Amino acid sequence: MAPLPHSPSSGSPRSLQRSSSGGEWSVVVQRNIKSSLLLLLVISATFAFSILYSSRGLTVGTTTSTGEALTQSPLHVALDVSRRVPGDVEDERDEPTAPGDNNVSPEQSTPEDISLPSANSTAAAAAPNTAHEQKAAPSKRIVHSVQLEEKCDISRGKWVREPNGPVYTNLTCPMLPDFKNCQKFGKDPGHLFWRWQPDGCELPRFVPERFLNVVRGKRLAFIGDSLARNQMDSLLCLLSQAETPTEVHTDAFDKFGTWHFPAHDFTLMVMWTEFYAHAVPVAGADGKPTGSFDIHLDRLGDDWTSRLPGLDYAVISGGNWFFRVNYLWEGGRRVGCVNCGRDANLTDVGVPYAVHRVVRAAVEGIARCRGCKSGLVTFLRTYSPDHFEHGSWFSGGTCDRKGPLEEGEVSMGSIGWELRRVQSEEVRRVRRSSGGKRFGVLDVTKAMMMRADGHPGAHFDSRWMRNGSDCLHWCLPGPVDMWNAVLLQRLAEISQPSTAR
Numbered sequence: 001m002a003p004l005p006h007s008p009s010s011g012s013p014r015s016l017q018r019s020s021s022g023g024e025w026s027v028v029v030q031r032n033i034k035s036s037l038l039l040l041l042v043i044s045a046t047f048a049f050s051i052l053y054s055s056r057g058l059t060v061g062t063t064t065s066t067g068e069a070l071t072q073s074p075l076h077v078a079l080d081v082s083r084r085v086p087g088d089v090e091d092e093r094d095e096p097t098a099p100g101d102n103n104v105s106p107e108q109s110t111p112e113d114i115s116l117p118s119a120n121s122t123a124a125a126a127a128p129n130t131a132h133e134q135k136a137a138p139s140k141r142i143v144h145s146v147q148l149e150e151k152c153d154i155s156r157g158k159w160v161r162e163p164n165g166p167v168y169t170n171l172t173c174p175m176l177p178d179f180k181n182c183q184k185f186g187k188d189p190g191h192l193f194w195r196w197q198p199d200g201c202e203l204p205r206f207v208p209e210r211f212l213n214v215v216r217g218k219r220l221a222f223i224g225d226s227l228a229r230n231q232m233d234s235l236l237c238l239l240s241q242a243e244t245p246t247e248v249h250t251d252a253f254d255k256f257g258t259w260h261f262p263a264h265d266f267t268l269m270v271m272w273t274e275f276y277a278h279a280v281p282v283a284g285a286d287g288k289p290t291g292s293f294d295i296h297l298d299r300l301g302d303d304w305t306s307r308l309p310g311l312d313y314a315v316i317s318g319g320n321w322f323f324r325v326n327y328l329w330e331g332g333r334r335v336g337c338v339n340c341g342r343d344a345n346l347t348d349v350g351v352p353y354a355v356h357r358v359v360r361a362a363v364e365g366i367a368r369c370r371g372c373k374s375g376l377v378t379f380l381r382t383y384s385p386d387h388f389e390h391g392s393w394f395s396g397g398t399c400d401r402k403g404p405l406e407e408g409e410v411s412m413g414s415i416g417w418e419l420r421r422v423q424s425e426e427v428r429r430v431r432r433s434s435g436g437k438r439f440g441v442l443d444v445t446k447a448m449m450m451r452a453d454g455h456p457g458a459h460f461d462s463r464w465m466r467n468g469s470d471c472l473h474w475c476l477p478g479p480v481d482m483w484n485a486v487l488l489q490r491l492a493e494i495s496q497p498s499t500a501r
Helices: 013-017 022-071 121-136 208-214 226-239 351-367 415-431 445-449 481-494
Strands: 097-099 145-147 157-161 194-198 219-224 246-250 257-261 266-272 277-283 289-300 313-316 326-330 333-338 377-381 438-442
Touching (some): 157 445, 194 481, 208 226, 226 257, 226 266, 226 313, 226 481, 326 351, 351 377, 351 415, 377 415, 377 481, 415 438, 415 445, 438 481
Parallel strands (some): 219 313, 313 377, 377 438
Antiparallel strands (some): 097 438, 157 194, 257 266, 277 289
16 A cells, blocks of 8 residues: 655645645545544543543552551550569550540430440440441541550559658648548658659659649549549649639538639549449348449449539549459349359359459440540549458458568569459550540559558548558558549640640
C-alpha cells in the first residue's frame, strides 16, 4: 500500500471545497482522521495519568491515616521483669485513656441503662461496639483511644525520710474525724515523717492550691467503702490548708456527703458502696441481718450509679468487704459463694474471682453510662491491705510498728497482689471499649503494704469502737495522704498546662 501523501503546508477548508480533485479530497479526509486519532490518544493519556496520580494521592492519604492511628494506640514500654511486683502480667501504662475526639455529644439516660455484664461477657461486649463502629463509619463520630504519657510510674518505689513532715496536722484540719485522729489519742508521731519515693522519678509534694486549680469548676467523687471515705477525709484536710470547704450535705449514716469549695467552684463527694453490685444483708434465723451479703452480679447498686451523671472525676475502690461469708447471685439464684466453707451445693469461688466480677461490672457500667459526661475520667485505686498481727479486730490484733516495713518483710504471697492484678486487668480491658470515657489506675498497693505503722491500732476515740483495734483504716495525717498526691499527679498529667501548675 502506497504511503499517504503529505498534507499541504497551508490551505483552508474554503480552498479545499473548491478543489475538484478526488485525490486531494481523500488526503484531507485521511489527515483529519489522523488528527482525530492523535487528539483521542492525547486525551486518553491525560485521563490515564490523572487516575494514576489520584491513586497515588489516595495511597499516601491511607498511609498517613494509618500512621496517625498507630500513634493513637496504647504505648507499651518494656520493663525489667526482675523489678516487677507480683501479679504484673501485662505492662501497660496506668493513666487514663483519652478520647481522640471529644465532640461526641453525651446521650441522656436513666440509671437503668447501667447493668452488670456476665462473667463471659467479653465477646458479647465486643460485638455491639464493633457493630456500632461499622455503622458509624460514614460519619466522623468514631472515638479513637490514645494513651496519655505517664511521666512517673508510682507503683514501684520505697519510703524515705521526710524531715518536713505532713502538709497538715491534726490541729490544722478542722474537719478531721476523731476515729482517725491518732495523735489526739496518743499515737507516736514517727509515722508522719516519711514520703513515697518512686523508682527513677519524683512524686511531687502535695500542693493544695495546685490541686484546686486543676479541678476548678469540676465535680469529683470517691466511690467505695470506708477506705474511700478515708481518702476523701484526707483530701478534705489537705485542701482545707488553702480554702475552707462548705459542707453541703451529709446523710445520717455518714455514707454520702458533699462539700463545696466556693472560691474554686469545686465540688467533692463521697458515695458508699461495699461491692459496687446490688447487695442485701443475709438474714439469720432470728430474722436479723448477719454480717453476710447476697451480692447480685447482674445488677449494679443504684445508690451510687444514680449519682454518676454530672461527675467529671470518679475514684472507685474496694475489695475489703469480700473477706467475709458472702453469696453470689445471678439470674435470680445463688451461683456461688465466698468464704462459705462447706456450704451445701455451692462452690466457693474465692475472693479474687468475686472482686474480678464486680470490678468488671463497675467499670463497664461507667463506660456504658449514657447519662454521664462524655469526658468522665475514672480512676481505680488499687487494693489497700490491713496489717493485723496476733489477732484481728476484737481478738487481740495489733499494728504497733514504729516505721515502714522493709521490702523483704512484705509477703510476696499475699492475696493483696492478686486483688491488685485483677483490678488493674479490668481497667486495661475496659480501655479497649470505653466509648470515649477515660480510665486510669492509682496503684498504691505496694506502697501501702509497707506501712504497717500507719494505722490507728488502739489510738482512736473509744466511742467509735470499744475493746477493738483498727489496723485497716489509716491515720490522718498519715500514709493515706500519699494516695491524693498520686491523684494530683494523674490529674495534672491529663489537664491543660495552664491549670496543672
